Amino acid sequence: MEKLLEKIDNPNDLKKLNIVEKEELAEEIRKYLLEIVSNNGGHLASNLGVVELTIALHSIFNCPEDKIIWDVGHQSYVHKILTGRREKMKTLRKIGGISGFPKTSESEYDNFDTGHSSTSISVALGMARARDFFNKYNKVIAVIGDGSLTGGMAIEALNDAGSSKTNIIVILNDNEMSISRNVGGIPALLTKIRTKKTYTRSNNCIKRFFNRVPIIGKPIVNLAHIIKRGIKQAVIPNMYFEDIGFTYLGPVDGHNIQELENILYKSQNIEGPILIHVITKKGKGYKIAEENPDKFHGISSFDVETGEVRIKKDKDYSKQFGEKLVKLASKDEKIVAITAAMKDGTGLKEFADKFPKRFFDVGIAEQHAVRINCRNGSIRIKTCICDIFFIFAKRI
Numbered sequence: 001m002e003k004l005l006e007k008i009d010n011p012n013d014l015k016k017l018n019i020v021e022k023e024e025l026a027e028e029i030r031k032y033l034l035e036i037v038s039n040n041g042g043h044l045a046s047n048l049g050v051v052e053l054t055i056a057l058h059s060i061f062n063c064p065e066d067k068i069i070w071d072v073g074h075q076s077y078v079h080k081i082l083t084g085r086r087e088k089m090k091t092l093r094k095i096g097g098i099s100g101f102p103k104t105s106e107s108e109y110d111n112f113d114t115g116h117s118s119t120s121i122s123v124a125l126g127m128a129r130a131r132d133f134f135n136k137y138n139k140v141i142a143v144i145g146d147g148s149l150t151g152g153m154a155i156e157a158l159n160d161a162g163s164s165k166t167n168i169i170v171i172l173n174d175n176e177m178s179i180s181r182n183v184g185g186i187p188a189l190l191t192k193i194r195t196k197k198t199y200t201r202s203n204n205c206i207k208r209f210f211n212r213v214p215i216i217g218k219p220i221v222n223l224a225h226i227i228k229r230g231i232k233q234a235v236i237p238n239m240y241f242e243d244i245g246f247t248y249l250g251p252v253d254g255h256n257i258q259e260l261e262n263i264l265y266k267s268q269n270i271e272g273p274i275l276i277h278v279i280t281k282k283g284k285g286y287k288i289a290e291e292n293p294d295k296f297h298g299i300s301s302f303d304v305e306t307g308e309v310r311i312k313k314d315k316d317y318s319k320q321f322g323e324k325l326v327k328l329a330s331k332d333e334k335i336v337a338i339t340a341a342m343k344d345g346t347g348l349k350e351f352a353d354k355f356p357k358r359f360f361d362v363g364i365a366e367q368h369a370v371r372i373n374c375r376n377g378s379i380r381i382k383t384c385i386c387d388i389f390f391i392f393a394k395r396i
Helices: 019-040 051-060 077-082 087-091 120-133 152-164 185-194 197-212 217-235 257-267 287-291 317-331 349-354 366-371 386-395
Strands: 067-070 140-145 168-174 247-253 273-279 336-339 359-361 383-385
Touching (some): 019 077, 019 087, 019 257, 051 077, 051 140, 051 168, 051 257, 077 087, 120 152, 152 168, 152 273, 247 257, 257 273, 349 359
Parallel strands (some): 067 140, 168 273
């Protein structure tokens, strides 16, 4: 019997499936990802976490006319599989093979050569403004993780987008590792109300009516806005996004295709910048990766049954780097280590365990990490910005 995945050559084929078939497709994609990454190596946990989200995005939006920008880009394997590169994925991490990140020269469905984190909202906003300049009406969607949202560039972009009133959709892929859940019935209720066309139309009609009333009209509108915001802030935590100008929708289960499609579809009727909060789980569907998402972030070929890497390195560069730093820090109590969300990648786990008060993880914020200036009175502490040093040393 032919698998559903073998029938998907582009997003239009995806649109022909019903919800049950899409759920079956999601499971087939997970098995395919496990097959590829266990043989070739690659980024597994993040891709297993966005299977349903990617299916929903390509079901609702019309790519490549609509633009999807993936932050970091290592979670774009499912996107590539659904956009005509299913067989090419078998060449992942092979000489001359498919890129593990979006690549504009590879496909018209890849809109930006993504490599680093925290860039997607800026790119999407630029594309949205270009669209408006040329009087076009396509959708622009940025998909960004909660980890990437710690980067300064992402915060700057949110600030600009929120005040711009530009039509842009930001998908916050929250895998519960950085930003706390906004749970409860009130957020869900507000989402349901705000996505109804009748609410949007009536809200706009009331505003237009009172704005035309001489003298007292605008003050009434402003007062109503202040009261509404006060009520929201009193009963709903984390309304930061709405405060800076976004319409916040969610949270929504990132592994429920029906719910995802509903909220994505309804979001198209809302004007201005929108943020959709999606809750996902890294490694979803593969228990070993769910329990060890860091290990399966980027991994060499491994045994699917045990999760163990097939060829273990005796000592790689990061391991040696970390061990040497621990030796130096044992002799000099003024040595501290700063990393930008790369504790394991730069071999700093042992350092963090032994010297927790001298280890600082600042999140994905390299500029901030480099500029931190630790001082104790007039004595400067010897600091190792480990991400920067590690990358520089490896290049030379």
